[in-house]
Amino acid sequence: MPNKSKCWAGLLILMFLLCETSAFAQKNEVGFGLGAFNYTGDLARQIKAKNFQPGLNLHYRRNISDAVSLRGGFTGGWLYGDDETPYDVQAQMRDTSFSRGVVELSAVMEYHFLDYKENINLLRWTPYFFIGTGVAFFSRSEESTEEYSNVQLVVPFGVGFKYIVNPRWQLAIEGGVRKTFFDYIDNTSEGDLRVKDYQYGNKYDNDWYYYAGVTLSYTFYTIPCPYMFN
Secondary structure: OOOHHHHHHHHHHHHHHHHHHHHHHHOEEEEEEEEEEEEEOOOOOOOOHHHOEEEEEEEEEEEOOOOEEEEEEEEEEEEEEEOOOOOOHHHHHHOOEEEEEEEEEEEEEEEEOOOOOOOOOOOOEEEEEEEEEEEEEEOOOOOOOOOOOOEEEEEEEEEEEEEEEEOOEEEEEEEEEEEEOOOOOOOOOOOOOOOOOOOOOOOOOOOEEEEEEEEEEEEOOOOOOOOOOO
16 A cells, blocks of 8 residues: 555645646737738828728737736738828829738737736736837838848837736737838838939838737636645
8 A cells, every 4th residue: 555645745746747837827828819000101101090901910928927928929911001192292293102011020028017917906907018029021012113121120119908808818909119120111212313203202211110909818727726735
């Protein structure tokens, strides 16, 4: 017959392993969402409602503390802009437009301002801030007259609002900015000054794009281990 102390030791080891698995699971989330892209640059100096284009996102989140999470994401959709409402005479003469796809891979840190995950806390929501880095892949444009890479570094940052629906599901609304380091999202920059074709922009003012959407996240949640045996 097995020794009673060995049985208890084995049971404690098993419970420890289960607790470790539980703790790991509760730190991990996956999710998806729908949203919209927009853009500012040489063809649009400010965000225009008519330029919103559909997008979607997938993400994995690792909760490293109650306040801080790390998130890896895939975001894809379309960008559009035109000179339909020109902001100056040059834009009116240029009268051009663009439409192209974008796929973004990013890694960001989220900081939650409120302690919303504690069970003893009645608060079920929090605003948050995120910032990180990413790589954007732009579809090739037939109208381009310049040589440039369609793969570009971006800096995503923005704010959001999270709500815990239940221990397994979270809902979030988020709006973010993508700072880029090039001026050819809209295929318009300085242009060839030797040719009066009006394809001019401001090469010192890089293009930006934006994404806002709603996401639903699933937490790999398990029941916490008991503190003692009865």
